[in-house]
Amino acid sequence: MTEHTVILRNVSKVYRQNAVAVQALTDINLEIPRKDFLCLSGPSGSGKSTLLNLIGGLDKPTTGEITVAGERVDQLGKGGLARLRLHKIGFVFQAYNLIPVLTARENVEFVMQLQGRSPAERGAKAREILQEVGLEGLEGRRPGELSGGQQQRVAVARAIVSEPSLVLADEPTANLDSKTAENLMQLLVHMNKEHHVTFIFSTHDRLVMDFSRRLIKLHDGRIVDDEKRGAGAVG
Amino acid sequence: MNVTLRFAWRNLWRHARRTWLTASAIAFSAALLVFMITLQLGAYDMMIDTSLRVYTGQLQVQRSGYLDKPQMRSTVPEAAALAAELRAAGFPAVAARAQGFALASSGSRSYGVPVSGVEPKYEPLVSTIPKRLAQGRYLREADAYEAVIGATLARNLKIKVGDELTLLGSGRDGSVAATIVPVVGIFDSGNPELDRHLVQLPLAAFQEVFSMGSDAHAIVLSGMELRELPKAATRARALLPADRELVVLEWQELLPGIEQAIEADMVQNWFTYIILIIVVTFSILNTFLMSVLERTREFGVMLALGATPYRIGSLVMVESVLLALLGLGIGLVVGGGLAVYFHLEGFTFPGMAELYAQFGLPGRIHAKLSFNAIAVGPAVIFLFTVVAALYPALRIRRLAPVEAMHAV
Numbered sequence A: 001m002t003e004h005t006v007i008l009r010n011v012s013k014v015y016r017q018n019a020v021a022v023q024a025l026t027d028i029n030l031e032i033p034r035k036d037f038l039c040l041s042g043p044s045g046s047g048k049s050t051l052l053n054l055i056g057g058l059d060k061p062t063t064g065e066i067t068v069a070g071e072r073v074d075q076l077g078k079g080g081l082a083r084l085r086l087h088k089i090g091f092v093f094q095a096y097n098l099i100p101v102l103t104a105r106e107n108v109e110f111v112m113q114l115q116g117r118s119p120a121e122r123g124a125k126a127r128e129i130l131q132e133v134g135l136e137g138l139e140g141r142r143p144g145e146l147s148g149g150q151q152q153r154v155a156v157a158r159a160i161v162s163e164p165s166l167v168l169a170d171e172p173t174a175n176l177d178s179k180t181a182e183n184l185m186q187l188l189v190h191m192n193k194e195h196h197v198t199f200i201f202s203t204h205d206r207l208v209m210d211f212s213r214r215l216i217k218l219h220d221g222r223i224v225d226d227e228k229r230g231a232g233a234v235g
Numbered sequence B: 001m002n003v004t005l006r007f008a009w010r011n012l013w014r015h016a017r018r019t020w021l022t023a024s025a026i027a028f029s030a031a032l033l034v035f036m037i038t039l040q041l042g043a044y045d046m047m048i049d050t051s052l053r054v055y056t057g058q059l060q061v062q063r064s065g066y067l068d069k070p071q072m073r074s075t076v077p078e079a080a081a082l083a084a085e086l087r088a089a090g091f092p093a094v095a096a097r098a099q100g101f102a103l104a105s106s107g108s109r110s111y112g113v114p115v116s117g118v119e120p121k122y123e124p125l126v127s128t129i130p131k132r133l134a135q136g137r138y139l140r141e142a143d144a145y146e147a148v149i150g151a152t153l154a155r156n157l158k159i160k161v162g163d164e165l166t167l168l169g170s171g172r173d174g175s176v177a178a179t180i181v182p183v184v185g186i187f188d189s190g191n192p193e194l195d196r197h198l199v200q201l202p203l204a205a206f207q208e209v210f211s212m213g214s215d216a217h218a219i220v221l222s223g224m225e226l227r228e229l230p231k232a233a234t235r236a237r238a239l240l241p242a243d244r245e246l247v248v249l250e251w252q253e254l255l256p257g258i259e260q261a262i263e264a265d266m267v268q269n270w271f272t273y274i275i276l277i278i279v280v281t282f283s284i285l286n287t288f289l290m291s292v293l294e295r296t297r298e299f300g301v302m303l304a305l306g307a308t309p310y311r312i313g314s315l316v317m318v319e320s321v322l323l324a325l326l327g328l329g330i331g332l333v334v335g336g337g338l339a340v341y342f343h344l345e346g347f348t349f350p351g352m353a354e355l356y357a358q359f360g361l362p363g364r365i366h367a368k369l370s371f372n373a374i375a376v377g378p379a380v381i382f383l384f385t386v387v388a389a390l391y392p393a394l395r396i397r398r399l400a401p402v403e404a405m406h407a408v
C-alpha cells in the first residue's frame, strides 16, 4: 500500500437492467502512485464514469479488488464508504456539483462540517481555499450567481478542502468553453502540486488530456493504452 | 444560526408558494382545532355550570356515606349554624337542606315524593327553582308551614296555589311525620325530574315535622368559578368540625352523569378532529415527498461528498419540523386570537340566549382559555406531521449515490 493511492486488480463491472447485461468494465488492472495526475480518456460509453465511481466507492465492482488509501473499497459497507469519501476522497462532477441554496463559502464549509471541524476552522480554511482558487470576493454568492467556470472552481475548492488523498473529477470541463477549461486544468495542476493530492480525471477533450502526466485510454471497458507523459503536470 | 437550520430554512423557500400553501394548510387546521377545542371545553364548562345551578350546587357538605345511602339519620348536625359559619368564611352562596320522603296527597290522589326542607332566605342563591315560579310565590319564612311544588306534580295532584297538601312520612326517629300545608307556589324548573317530584318546605318546619332537631342532610355551596372549586373544596374541608364524619363532595361525585356525557362527547369530537388531521397530514406528506424526490440528484452529490443517509434524513426532518412550526405558529396566533375573542365575548347560536334565559341561565358559551385547551390540537398536528415526515426521510436510506446522481 506504500506509494500507491489506488490499486485495482481484475476489476470488472456488469450492469444488469432487466434481462440485459452491459459489460461496462472488463478486467481492469491499475496501480496509481501517490501524487499522480492521471487522465482517463475514451469515447462516450467506454467506461470512464464507471471506473471513477468504482474507485470512489459510489458503486461496487462485479468482481475484482479495489484498494484506495489502504482500504478495500469493494469490501466496505455503507458507513465505511461514507467515511472514506468524507476523509480520503474529493469529487468534482461534470455539472450541478454544488448545493444550490448554499453560498460558495457554505458549499466549501459543508464538507468540513460533515467532518466535524470547528466553525472557526471552517471559516478560516474556506476563506483561504476560495482565495486559492481565485474566487476572492465571491464567497457569498450562490451557485446560480456564478459562471460555470466559477462553479467548477468552488467544486475544486470543496474537493480539496477536506484534505483527501485522492480527487476524482469526472469530465470536469465538459460544460466549459476551451479557455475556461484550460484555466480550470491549470488550477487542478496547481492543486496537485501544492496539496500533494492524487488526481484522476476523465475527459474526451484532447486539450485537457495534454495536462495529464499519465494518460489511460479506455475502449469498451478495457484499458487499451497506458502512456506516461513527462509534460503537463510536472511542467 | 445553526448551519443545518439555516440550510433547512433555505431549502423550504426554494418553492416559496408550495411552502406557503402547506404552511397554510397546517395553520388552518391548527387554528380550527384551537377554536373548536376551546369552544368545546367552554361549552362543557357551561353545561356543568348550568346543570349545577339548577339544584345540585357546586359543592355539598354531607355526612360521610349519605351520598350512596341517603338515610334520614345520616345528618349534618347544627346545619344552619354550620352554613352560617361557611358564609362568614367568605363562601358566596351557602344553603342548608334536609331531605325526606313522604306520601303527598290531595283529595283523591297520592304520590310518593321526596320532600326537602330549605332555607328560604338562602336557597335562591344555590338553585334556580325559586326564580322559576309559574304560579304563586316562593317560600318566605324559615318556620312557616307552607310548601312549593313542581308543576307536573301539581298537575298530577290536581292542586292549585292556595290548596292544601297532605304529607305523610316517617321522621328521623321512626315516628310518624305528618302535616297539612298550603301550597303557596308552583315552580316550573325545566328539569322534568324536579318538576314531577319535588316538594319544598321551609327548613324549620321540615325539621319539626320530621323530628330532625337542628340537623339537616346537606349544605349546598355555589356561586364560585368552576376552576376554583377544587381549592374551595379544600378550604371548606378545613372549616368542618373534625368529629362529625362530614365530607365535602364535588360536582363529579354529586352528578357523575355529566362527566360521562362529556367524555362520550369528547371521544366523538376527537374522532372528527383526527379525520381532519389525517386529511391535512396526507397533503403535507405529499409536499414532503415531492421536495425529497425532486432533490434526488442533489442528495446523490451529498452522499458522494461523504454525507450519511442519516444526515440527509435529519436535514429533511428539520425542514419538515420547521415547516410544521411555521404553520402551527400562524395557526396558534389566529386560533388563539379567536379563542381570546370568544372567551371575552362569548359565543351564541341564534335563539340560544333566549332559550337559556327562560330558565334563568346565561346563554353564551365562553371559550375556555387554558394551556391544554390551546396546545393540545396543535400538538397532535405536530405529532402527525413529524410522523408523516419520517416516511420521506427514511426513504433516503435506500438512496444509492450513483443512481441518485443519474436522476433528473
Ligand SMILES: Nc1ncnc2c1ncn2[C@@H]1O[C@H](COP(=O)(O)OP(=O)(O)O)[C@@H](O)[C@H]1O
Binding pocket: A015, A016, A017, A022, A023, A024, A042, A043, A044, A045, A046, A047, A048, A049, A050, A051
Ligand atoms: N447505471 C447504469 N445502468 C446500466 N448501464 C450503465 C449504467 N451506467 C453506465 N452504463 C453503461 O456502461 C457503459 C459505460 O458507461 P460510462 O461509464 O458512463 O461511460 P463513459 O463515462 O465513458 O461515457 C455504457 O455502455 C453505459 O451505457
Ligand SMILES: [Mg+2]
Binding pocket: A048, A049, A050, A170
Ligand atoms: Mg461519463
